[in-house]
Amino acid sequence: MADSHDTTTPARRRRADARRSIDAILNAARVVLGERPDAGMEDIAATAGVTRQTVYAHFASRDALVAALVESASAEYAALLDDAGLDTAPPAEALAQFLAAGWRFLDRYPLVQNAAAAGIPRPHSDPHDFAPVRLERLIQRGQHTGDFDPSLPADWLAAAAFGLQHTAAAQIAAGHLTAQEAEALCLESTLRLCGGKPRH
Structure with missing residues (x-):
């Protein structure tokens, strides 16, 4: 046999x-x-x-390939956030790790910065759905521990933090800032926004 x-x-x-x-x-x-x-x-x-x-x-088509790429990118970003210690690290450190995960993601997938213009479809598990929830939960934790100012709603602060990172990415793309400068400014601005202690 x-x-x-x-x-x-x-x-x-x-x-x-x-x-x-x-x-x-x-x-x-x-x-x-x-x-x-x-x-x-x-x-x-x-x-x-x-x-x-x-x-x-x-x-079967270019659209099918792009859709698969978007799904792969979304899964990779989710894994980066899972590995960032968002629920266990001290809040200010966790916030820095959250932003760092975003920078790694944008560096690997620059296409997503202009997703609407490029006609990129939304993935089934869209980072715009799960990432703000993760960040909001992190900010709430920092507010409860006294690391962040509790006077502003956590969902507003999360949305504003994403806006800061998008603005910083646009400044890099336009050549106004280096990646290192933009990342440092984004982190300091986000910490100040949340009422955390500046790192410098």
Whole structure:
């Protein structure tokens, strides 16, 4: 009797090869569309080191590929927030970690900064839905511990903090600030906004 392992190994290998192709295509789409939002499938295929036929074998259309990229980006941002210690670190440190996760996300997915203009679809788990809730909960915790000023609503402060980070990102894109300058200003401004102690 043939070993069943002999019959499953090729299938596993095909699945692993397919997964590698999909990961390469998504990574190429992240890079290419981040630089040129109107880039086509051929450009993405060339960057991924595969043929257009291979791309279409995994993604039926450019829209399908972009949708998959957006879902992947959303999941990655959620994982960054999960790893940031938002519920356990001291509030000011947790706030810095929250913003740092946002900067890492924007650095890897610059396309999302102009999502509306580029016609990027909303993911099923949209960061605009889950990230403000995480930040609001963090600010509330800081208000309860006395690290942040409780005189303003936490949901307002969370919305304003996102506005500050978007403004800082726009300043980087326009060449008015370096990434390091913008990130430092954004953190100090957000701490002051929340009534926390400035870091300098």
